[in-house]
Amino acid sequence: MEIAVVKKGILEVVRNLSLDSKVQEALAFLKGDQDTTMKDQMDIAAIPAPTFDEAMRGAYYKSRLEELGLENVVRDAAGNVYGIRRGTERGPTLVVFAHLDTVFPLDTHVRPEVRNGKVYGPSIADDSRGLASILTILRAFDHSKLTTVGNLIIGATVCEEGLGDLQGVKAFCAERRDVDGFIALEPGQAGQVTYECTGSRRYKVTYQGPGGHSFNDFGKPSSIHALGRAIAAIADLQVPPHPKTTFTVGVVQGGSSVNSLAAEAEMLIDLRSTAADSLLKIEEQVLELVQHGCAAENDRWNSEMIAIQLERVGDRPAGSQDFSEAIVQTAVSSARVLELTPTTQGPKGTDANVPLSLGIPAITLGSGGDFGGVHSLGEWFDPTNAYQGPQQILLTILGLVGLKGVSQPLLQERKCNE
Incomplete structure (x- = not known):
């Protein structure tokens, strides 16, 4: 322009x-x-x-x-x-x-x-x-x-x-x-x-669970499943066109093998906006959904075994x-x-x-x-x-x-x- x-x-x-x-x-x-x-x-x-x-x-x-x-x-x-x-x-x-x-x-x-x-x-x-x-x-x-x-x-x-x-x-x-x-x-x-x-907030989110064998320990919660629930909810967020506000899960990793319940899974989240108040709002929404992923996976298996760790790894002011x-x-x-x-x-x-x-x-x-x-x-x-x-x-x-x-x-x- x-x-x-x-x-x-x-x-x-x-x-x-x-x-x-x-x-x-x-x-x-x-x-x-x-x-x-x-x-x-x-x-x-x-x-x-x-x-x-x-x-x-x-x-x-x-x-x-x-x-x-x-x-x-x-x-x-x-x-x-x-x-x-x-x-x-x-x-x-x-x-x-x-x-x-x-x-x-x-x-x-x-x-x-x-x-x-x-x-x-x-x-x-x-x-x-x-x-x-x-x-x-x-x-x-x-x-x-x-x-x-x-x-x-x-x-x-x-x-x-x-x-x-x-x-x-x-x-x-x-x-x-x-x-x-x-x-x-x-x-x-x-x-x-x-x-x-553009301001940004970046988070490293780590889910930790009991792990186990995919067949013998079926019924225990999975860290990857908790992470997946959170990502699915984040992906459905609605943001305003103005000021431009964005979100993405940029990196996902976790698990140890195809036949294991993941003991740990983590993701890196990038949040951006040109306005400080909009950045704060999307940050609050995403962090709530991150916690929801943990709670939903525990509820699914009537468990409290999944825990979550949050680390802010980026803070760029708008x-x-x-x-x-x-x-x-x-x-x-x-x-x-x-x-x-x-x-x-x-x-x-x-x-x-x-x-x-x-x-x-x-x-x-x-x-x-x-x-x-x-x-x-x-x-x-x-x-x-x-x-x-x-x-x-x-x-x-x-x-x-x-x-x-x-x-x-x-x-x-x-x-x-x-």
Whole structure:
């Protein structure tokens, strides 16, 4: 869906920025730097970085940030890697992060390969593209001697994917009180802007029973049957079309053999919504049905042998803001000025969830190029015109934090930072 420009003043600021000679030099540099950026992207993708085990890629990325002149580059207690590019005056602080982790196990073959103009390999798009985009943007800053008014915190988080549960960005936001805006970089075509965040709850549900022989012990309850009753009830739930609210049982396992009563069975449940109250409602409904599966199996056999264990393994907060907000309109205006079409594919779950849920303006931007097969061994990236992504990101950054001698920041300092 295309996003409209509704703040003409912001559009004019961004247009004037794009006409500045240093900014034009930086935009041209990003186009000419595409081959180097693609090499960076492939080098990053070749370093394994499964969620909870990102240290190797993090060490490499930390060295690259230091090499490109960021100050105070750190690897914090959570494993996030970031540094500061200071502005010249008092102004807002903007965070620009990609994420280090991937969904692939440590022993996965991750060396990218080029075939017919596309690059194939696990994590080549998600999020090696975002990480490489940050590096080329930093080179553009240095090459064109761009000096911002506000400060930039630039780097990468850990534990963005899956059961990582956004632990990296949660830790970062818990430690910092100086963040006025946040940009997350993800795979996506240039011009793609996400300004709403899908919240999620994830549960591991384990049913435990007596087990036994399928024939000799028939009449005792089965953990798998209890799980099946719960799944059948969950599958019949009705949810509202707006706000979009979803549920799924994504993983099921249990039992030991075909001729045994299952002593244990478990499932992983994923619940999502763009609205916090709707997420809470579906969570309550599903947890009630999980308990119903246990009770129904016990009732069927006049037993109390089935027990249940619940573990919340994921909690991603929902967040939303109006598309007229300055951070959204600055990104939209940057796309327009670059003759791109600003679009949104609706709410997503990214690192931006956490700051947005805390009231910090936050968006997710596409890092350019085309891609497919994300989270599969056949993941691919097409670099055709991929430089347009970093161009839009750079122009958005400059609009938000201001460019010395050219424009003041469009992003406001938050009162809690004063």
